[in-house]
Amino acid sequence: MKIIPYFAGIGPWVDVRNYASINAAVTAIGITQTTLLVPNIQTLTANLTIPSTLNLKIIKGGYIVKASTYTLTINGPSEIGHYQVFSGFSAGDVTFGSGSVKEVNPRWFGAKGDGVTDDTVAIQSAIDSMSIGGTLLIPSGNIFLVSGSIALNYSKSNTTILLYGQIKYSGTGTALKITGNNITIYWGGYSKIFRDYTISGAINAALVGNGLHITGKNIFNYNPNITGFQRGIYYDGTTGCGYNNAYSPILTDNLIGVDFRNNGGWANEIVTFGGRIGISSGFSSYTDSRYINILDSSINGIRFYGTSVEGATNIPERKIYCAGHDNGFYELRWEGINGGTDVEFTATSDSNRLHYGSFIEQIKVTDNGTWNELLGNYRKKGSGLYYFSIKTITADYSPGNEPYILGDATGGNIIVTILLASSIKGAKYTIKKIDSSANIITVYCSGNDTIDGAASVILTAQYQYVTIVSNGVSAWQIVDMGGIKQAANADTSGATLAALETEVNELKGALRQFGIIAP
Numbered sequence: 001m002k003i004i005p006y007f008a009g010i011g012p013w014v015d016v017r018n019y020a021s022i023n024a025a026v027t028a029i030g031i032t033q034t035t036l037l038v039p040n041i042q043t044l045t046a047n048l049t050i051p052s053t054l055n056l057k058i059i060k061g062g063y064i065v066k067a068s069t070y071t072l073t074i075n076g077p078s079e080i081g082h083y084q085v086f087s088g089f090s091a092g093d094v095t096f097g098s099g100s101v102k103e104v105n106p107r108w109f110g111a112k113g114d115g116v117t118d119d120t121v122a123i124q125s126a127i128d129s130m131s132i133g134g135t136l137l138i139p140s141g142n143i144f145l146v147s148g149s150i151a152l153n154y155s156k157s158n159t160t161i162l163l164y165g166q167i168k169y170s171g172t173g174t175a176l177k178i179t180g181n182n183i184t185i186y187w188g189g190y191s192k193i194f195r196d197y198t199i200s201g202a203i204n205a206a207l208v209g210n211g212l213h214i215t216g217k218n219i220f221n222y223n224p225n226i227t228g229f230q231r232g233i234y235y236d237g238t239t240g241c242g243y244n245n246a247y248s249p250i251l252t253d254n255l256i257g258v259d260f261r262n263n264g265g266w267a268n269e270i271v272t273f274g275g276r277i278g279i280s281s282g283f284s285s286y287t288d289s290r291y292i293n294i295l296d297s298s299i300n301g302i303r304f305y306g307t308s309v310e311g312a313t314n315i316p317e318r319k320i321y322c323a324g325h326d327n328g329f330y331e332l333r334w335e336g337i338n339g340g341t342d343v344e345f346t347a348t349s350d351s352n353r354l355h356y357g358s359f360i361e362q363i364k365v366t367d368n369g370t371w372n373e374l375l376g377n378y379r380k381k382g383s384g385l386y387y388f389s390i391k392t393i394t395a396d397y398s399p400g401n402e403p404y405i406l407g408d409a410t411g412g413n414i415i416v417t418i419l420l421a422s423s424i425k426g427a428k429y430t431i432k433k434i435d436s437s438a439n440i441i442t443v444y445c446s447g448n449d450t451i452d453g454a455a456s457v458i459l460t461a462q463y464q465y466v467t468i469v470s471n472g473v474s475a476w477q478i479v480d481m482g483g484i485k486q487a488a489n490a491d492t493s494g495a496t497l498a499a500l501e502t503e504v505n506e507l508k509g510a511l512r513q514f515g516i517i518a519p
Contacts, residue, residue: 013037013057021045022064029054038062038085044070052076052097058085066093074100082139084110091124096131103137103162104130106144113142115168120148127151133158140164140188149174157181157216164188169195174210175229179239181216187223195228197253199282203289207255210234219244227252231259232277237267242301249275252311255289260324262296269301278311279318286317292329297348299324310335319343325350332357345369367403370472371426374403392434405431407459409439418468418476420446425472432465432483443468451476 013035019025022042026049029036035055043065050056050073057079058064064072066088075097085108086094096104104126107113111122123144127136132155138144142165149171152159157180165188169175175193193211200206211226215236224246226232232254235241249272251257257277260267277291291309294302302324309320309332320329323346334342334357342364343354349369356375365374391399392406398417399405407414416431433441441459443451443466451457457466457478467480 015039016042023048026050026054038064041065043067044072047071047073049073050076052100055079063087066090071095073097076100080105080108082107084108086110086125089125091121092128094125094129096129096134098131098133100131101134103135105137105139107139111144113139113144113165115143115145117145118147118170119144120146120150123150124148127156130156130159132156135160135162137162138165138167138191140190142166143168145170146175147171150176152176152178152180152183154180154216157183159183161185162188163191166191167193169193169209169211169229172208174213174234176211177213177215178219179215182218183216184220185222185224187221187225189223192225192227192250194226197228199253199280201283202285202287203255203279203283206283207253211251211254214244215239215241217241217243221246221249223248223250225250226254228254230255232257234259235261235267235270237262237265237299240265241267242269244270246272246275248273249277251276252278253280256293257291257309259290259293260295260299260302262299267296267299271303272305272307274306274308276308276310278309279315280311281315286315289315289318290321291318292320292322294322294324294327297323297325297346297350300326302327304329304332306331306333308333308335322346322352323348325352328353328355330355341366345372367427370424399429403428403430405429406434407431407441408435409433409441410435410437411439413439414441416441416443418443418445418449418451421449421470421472421474421476424470427470428467428479430465430467430480431459433459433462436462445476447474449474449476452478457481 014025014029014037016022016025016036016038017040019028022038023045025036031051031053033053035057038056038058039062041063044067047070052075054076056074056076060081060083062085064086071093073095078101082105087110089109106119106123106126109122109125111119113119123146127150130136136159138161144165145168147170161183163185167175195209197206207228208230210231211229211233212224213234213236215238217240224233232251233246233249235244258272260270279289292304319341320343322344345352345367347368349372351371352369353373354365367374391404392408393414394408394411396415397405398419405416407416418429431441431443443457445451445455451468459466463483465481465483466478468476469479470476
């Protein structure tokens with residue numbers, strides 16, 4: 001029996017070189033609890049299963065080589081460093097039993113991580129070797145070039161990925177696709193999935209494929225960083241996609257930052273916390289470029305909390321697009337004047353919420369849906385103005401998507417004609433007279449609709465306003481009305497008038513006392 005100094009003194013062990021092959025060594029050892037040392041190249045002579053009683057230690061320079069169609073199953077504990085130990089195996093040929101290794105490393109299967117060698121097969125082989133509940137380690141400090149799609153399918157449910165290195169994708173499809181359930185991905189501080197691209201020309205031509213394509217359920221991504229794709233994160237509802245969370249994502253220079261599509265199934269209950277979705281301003285065309293894309297009317301339960309959307313300076317196409325219902329966007333941070341609609345709720349949208357925001361240059365909301373709730377708490381930043389689609393008019397007008405109408409009637413009376421209540425259920429308009437002229441603004445209904453039972457409302461004074469809401473049938477209800485401005489320093493409080501009356505009475509009493517006035 002040969003003794004290797006490197007391994008001396010560790011405990012009971014057997015050197016594989018004492019046998020004709022690794023298959024022969026495992027057969028001879030049987031169920032004896034010991035360690036099998038592999039310091040050289042060993043070629044399989046048949047399918048091989050390492051039992052749970054046998055500890056496999058492969059030191060650097062040791063290899064297990066595939067022959068014919070043979071496979072290798074390792075059920076015992078294994079000790080392997082960060083170097084290649086398997087050669088010639090295809091994805092799925094090597095399998096680790098539950099608990100046999102703490103983490104599976106693609107370097108074991110020949111991944112180089114040099115950004116030049118194609119590591120697709122090595123990474124997929126590492127993934128396919130995991131048992132349910134296993135962990136895949138993508139080592140830090142490396143760039144793993146991938147030309148094909150890396151897939152975690154249903155058989156890899158309940159697994160964990162430690163994505164500490166970088167994945168450089170050179171294909172045109174999907175870099176990482178997750179079809180399994182209950183999968184958690186931890187992204188390291190410098191890890192990312194990216195494509196090489198040039199910031200010039202049409203963005204549609206420059207950015208292709210999907211960075212992360214998810215069709216499963218209960219997928220949790222911590223600090224994902226994805227750049228250079230047609231879609232950064234793509235939630236695909238083909239087989240049912242939901243209950244997924246992304247924490248602090250960094251999604252830059254993707255045609256669509258986060259894309260939600262039913263594709264015949266459903267994509268619901270997906271939440272994003274914080275992070276940033278940005279775009280560079282150097283492309284010549286940005287057709288269909290969106291921060292967030294909720295494409296189908298039945299998509300619901302999508303939530304974004306505190307996410308920063310930025311970098312859309314002078315890019316009118318870049319926006320949040322929502323055709324679904326009961327989705328929410330809360331405390332978003334906006335940066336950049338895109339020159340067009342920032343948030344679009346389509347005609348199929350219903351009961352979505354856009355609440356608050358901060359550090360906004362400018363925001364414009366187009367709302368063609370029903371019962372969507374827009375609630376802003378905006379502040380000035382430099383000379384910027386934050387608003388929800390304010391429209392200033394000087395002549396007759398029929399508002400569409402603008403919830404705030406400012407009327408300047410200096411040049412003559414103005415008629416504002418409101419759409420049929422039945423066509424925009426839940427819509428809210430505020431109409432305000434901002435000039436000081438004697439001209440009036442009359443708010444009329446369409447058809448036989450009424451405003452609190454009347455055919456119209458008249459605004460006669462500067463700063464007078466009325467806020468009306470559609471009941472979705474044939475009427476508009478007044479929910480607020482007022483705003484007649486008082487003189488700048490007038491004091492009409494009851495307390496002041498009472499005090500003045502008291503002083504007058506006291507003066508009259510004194511005058512009577514001295515006989516100046518009759519008692």
